Amino acid sequence: MANIKKMEKDHLEEMFQLAKYAFHFEETEERRKRFQYIATHSENYGVFQAANQLTSQVMNTPFTVNFHGVTYTMGGIGFVSSYPEWRGQGGINQLMTDILRDSYQKGQVLSYLAPFSYSFYRRYGYEWVFERLTYEMNVTDLPVVERMLGQVIRVTPKEGKTAIQHLYHASEQSKKGGLIRDDWLYTYKYELKEPNSYMALYKNEQGVEEGYLVYEMDSDCLVIKELVYISLEAFYGIIHFIKSHQASFVKCRYETGQNQDTVSFLMPEPSVKRSLTPYMMARIVSMKAFLEQYPWSVSQERLSQLVFRVKDDEYAPWNNGWYEWRLVEGQWQVCQQIQAEEVTPDKLCIEGSIQGFTQMLLGYQKPTTLAFFQQIKGEQRAIQLLDELVVTMPPVLDDYF
Structure with a gap:
């Protein structure tokens, strides 16, 4: 008979093995460390069969979000997984039922998740509300900007933490339902989840940070993961920094949360490829x-x-x-x-x-x-x-x- 329970630290390896099997990712110590890190900051629900075998699991991570100046508590659903032979037997259904009930009783107001199937999660009351906008272009297609008197400096996640945390939370794009990034989440996102990313800070002439860039180098393409600025000067300075890489990269890809503030109208050739894709529910x-x-x-x-x-x-x-x-x-x-x-x-x-x-x-x-x-x-x-x-x-x- 199935037994549903919350899992503690002694279940972390079982959880990792189930996630690895279900999502087909490679078993590395780096990935294990990342998985266990977020699991220790989450409430983890599991279905156990005979002989105490873990067969299904769901992770519910407590976050807070900023929605136009209002702070809401939110539970982030992740790593929803079952071994194939146990799928379709009601395990996930019971876990989602328990999680929603417990979330309500603990005062969580919202819940987000990244679906493998939008129709599957609609049965639990979720709906698609987030989108991702991706620009694909040549580096030369970026806006023509003036050279600023400030400077862009590359930093490590630890070196840039205080400034990047401040700039992110001060930006308008973080206040439309975005996560409030606590210290543990900053570590997870930048030090564990995106270890191959680079960071750069824009400082104005007085040495005050006004923007930052998170990016990756992928073959002949520079991938912009995050571009945040709180002044026009910072926007110009970061764009100029990106364009300085055009001798090394032909292409540029910019991935961002969809909003009403696109920058394509500033481009010399605004007919660059733009794709809009569904994101979280x-x-x-x-x-x-x-x-x-x-x-x-x-x-x-x-x-x-x-x-x-x-x-x-x-x-x-x-x-x-x-x-x-x-x-x-x-x-x-x-x-x-x-x-x-x-x-x-x-x-x-x-x-x-x-x-x-x-x-x-x-x-x-x-x-x-x-x-x-x-x-x-x-x-x-x-x-x-x-x-x-x-x-x-x-x-x-x-x-x-």
């Missing part, structure tokens, strides 16, 4: 907590005209019901009602699945678009009001776990 684990902290663009008094109804959230049934804003002792509060009769009458109701609300509230799709395709439903004036209230900038994620 997300779901709201606690609808009430998410709404209570949400960065609405107007006062909550205007929200009092609306009621949200979440339907058919099978794996997080605590989300089902009606949500309205009521004035309680002089303060606006989100109130969840289980029965329709409990809802204040004559309010504008918007209803949908947890997937529809996740895409709308995280800014991936506008309410009018979701309503047109019947992913949410409501009166036209309710949908139009929502267009004014919710975040409409697509979320951005520049990390992988």
Whole structure:
């Protein structure tokens, strides 16, 4: 009979062997160290069969994210794996059920994951919200920029840590649902996960860091992994630094989280190849907590005209019901009602699945678009009001776990 339990440090090698088998990666000490490092910072769930054999596992790593100035707790799902002979027997289903329940009870508000199949994870309430934009071009296609008086210096992850952490968290792209990179995550990302990457910092004439670059050298291609700047001077300085490599590299590839700030209009030949690909999925684990902290663009008094109804959230049934804003002792509060009769009458109701609300509230799709395709439903004036209230900038994620 199957036994489900949380795994501790004495299970790390079993977990690594299952992940290696399921994902077909090479067994090296470097990879083992990286896997065990993130596992020790995660909650690890396993299905054990007779003779205490680990047959399926899921890792849930606690993170925090910055969503337009609001800090949300988030669980990152990773290393979902089973031995082939145990697939399709309900192990992963039970693990996901337990993880979502435990996440809710511990106060996690959101959950992200990188899917092997989008349709598979939709059954658990997840939906596609993140994209990746890739530019493929010649180095000479990069924008023509002025030479700055500051300088770019190459640094190791340890040398650049303080400045890079500060610049990342100060950048706008980190505030659209991106991870808040704690010290352990910085180590995992730059020292363990991307050991072949180079780092460079841009310092202005006064010696103040204003941008950084993370890049790799792949044959005849320079791959930009991360380009962050908080001033135009830093952008110019880093682009000039990249173009200084054109004697060594013919091509350049730039991978970034999709957002509304593309730089192709600055290029001398903007018809470079650009490809947009689906990336991670997300779901709201606690609808009430998410709404209570949400960065609405107007006062909550205007929200009092609306009621949200979440339907058919099978794996997080605590989300089902009606949500309205009521004035309680002089303060606006989100109130969840289980029965329709409990809802204040004559309010504008918007209803949908947890997937529809996740895409709308995280800014991936506008309410009018979701309503047109019947992913949410409501009166036209309710949908139009929502267009004014919710975040409409697509979320951005520049990390992988």
